[in-house]
Amino acid sequence: AVFSPCGRRILTASFGGDAVAWDVQTGEELHRMQGHGSVVFSCDYSPDGDLVLTTSKDGGAKLWDARSGEEICALGIRGTKLRGASFTPREPLSILAVGEDGTMVLWVVPDGTESRQWSGRHIAGAAFSPCGDRLVATTRDYCVWLFDPNLASEQKLCESETYEAQLAGFSPCSRFVLTASGGITGVVRVWDAVSLEELCAYEATPGVVSGVNRVGFSPCGSRLLVATYNGTVLVWGRGPAF
Numbered sequence: 001a002v003f004s005p006c007g008r009r010i011l012t013a014s015f016g017g018d019a020v021a022w023d024v025q026t027g028e029e030l031h032r033m034q035g036h037g038s039v040v041f042s043c044d045y046s047p048d049g050d051l052v053l054t055t056s057k058d059g060g061a062k063l064w065d066a067r068s069g070e071e072i073c074a075l076g077i078r079g080t081k082l083r084g085a086s087f088t089p090r091e092p093l094s095i096l097a098v099g100e101d102g103t104m105v106l107w108v109v110p111d112g113t114e115s116r117q118w119s120g121r122h123i124a125g126a127a128f129s130p131c132g133d134r135l136v137a138t139t140r141d142y143c144v145w146l147f148d149p150n151l152a153s154e155q156k157l158c159e160s161e162t163y164e165a166q167l168a169g170f171s172p173c174s175r176f177v178l179t180a181s182g183g184i185t186g187v188v189r190v191w192d193a194v195s196l197e198e199l200c201a202y203e204a205t206p207g208v209v210s211g212v213n214r215v216g217f218s219p220c221g222s223r224l225l226v227a228t229y230n231g232t233v234l235v236w237g238r239g240p241a242f
Contacts, residue, residue: 002045006049008024009066014039016039017034017039017056018032020032031066036054036056040055040056042085051066051087058081073111089129101122105118117151129170132149134193136169138167143157143160146196155196176193178215179191180215204226204234212226214227
């Protein structure tokens with residue numbers, strides 16, 4: 001479930017294939033967005049709150065009018081199912097999606113036409129920086145890449161022969177990149193997004209064979225939050241290196 005940007009609505013996704021918008025004050029159902037053929041596993045509002053994006057286990061995504069609940073268009077990558085999709089954080093608004101075959105695409109909003117496709121490497125996951133000027137992506141060969149917003153240029157941030165580069169994201173200020181291992185090492189690293197220098201590293205599970213399954217910065221950027229597969233949640237303060 002997510003709040004709308006204005007905070008007056010809540011959006012929920014269901015196993016029944018629907019996404020529902022609710023009034024926060026009254027609890028009244030405002031719209032029920034139906035049309036997916038399977039479980040809706042993610043839903044979100046656009047930054048301006050005018051649109052809703054849903055993704056489903058059926059392998060597709062849909063774009064909706066947030067005010068009326070009407071479907072605007074269906075989205076998908078030909079020949080594969082979606083692993084995930086999200087709005088870009090800034091104008092011009094687009095949708096970033098990653099397919100199960102490793103393809104990454106950008107769709108134009110609101111008509112859903114494809115503006116860019118990148119299939120040079122097998123992408124596992126991707127996310128924009130909060131300011132929208134860069135994109136970080138992890139690949140299944142355990143590398144982390146930085147892209148410009150149009151996917152026209154790329155830089156390799158790091159690579160590993162183990163599981164040390166499966167998760168990645170930006171700090172709220174977009175200056176730092178956080179990477180983490182989803183495999184047996186459980187190492188979390190912080191990088192300078194401009195110089196590509198490694199600033200510090202933490203062991204999330206010292207002495208324990210368990211990887212990291214979630215990682216992120218606090219909204220103010222002063223703390224790191226890490227959740228591991230063995231059920232541990234860790235909070236670290238920012239060190240002197242960054």
